[in-house]
Amino acid sequence: AQSVTQLDSQVPVFEEAPVELRCNYSSSVSVYLFWYVQYPNQGLQLLLKYLSGSTLVKGINGFEAEFNKSQTSFHLRKPSVHISDTAEYFCAVSVAGNTGKLIFGQGTTLQVKP
């Protein structure tokens, strides 16, 4: 079975500061890794994904994430955040060929302060 742990439930940060949202996963088989963002009262939007190859993946809105197989982590980073980045962020995994079912972490609320 797979599981995902997001290590911080809330991350407050000032505008233009860098931010890292941490995600660890557990799986006995290879997985695909995702970060989704949920703006207030909206559905989830895909930020980025890791399928294979380069361990550094870039997504929308200036976000990037690094896959670390030895530490089973997939942390999300942005060098300079904006007020508009205030949202909830979800890390998720799926197993190849398994109907695409996603297993989500608990979510991290990013609050960007002016």
Next chain:
Amino acid sequence: NAGVTQTPKFRILKIGQSMTLQCTQDMNHNYMYWYRQDPGMGLKLIYYSVGAGITDKGEVPNGYNVSRSTTEDFPLRLELAAPSQTSVYFCASSYPSPGGVNIQYFGAGTRLSVL
């Protein structure tokens, strides 16, 4: 470009009432999913479907039923609403992209309160 459409957006139910949450997608995706989102718990899979006429249980199926008579529609049925079903429900659809990974697209959600 509608994508995944969920109705209603909000609903209040009394204990024991029944209702159907509607989900339709216009992307011709074979795979569809229902999740529930509870505070601090992330999203949990309720049911999923890999095509018309084929459904299967997810992690938290108790108290819910689904059907998939067409590719476009995947309704979720609550037969006897309970307070524990107060949640935000998300429908998603996906297709297998090159490499075999399914990219899921989400609807805007239905916020349900059972009182």
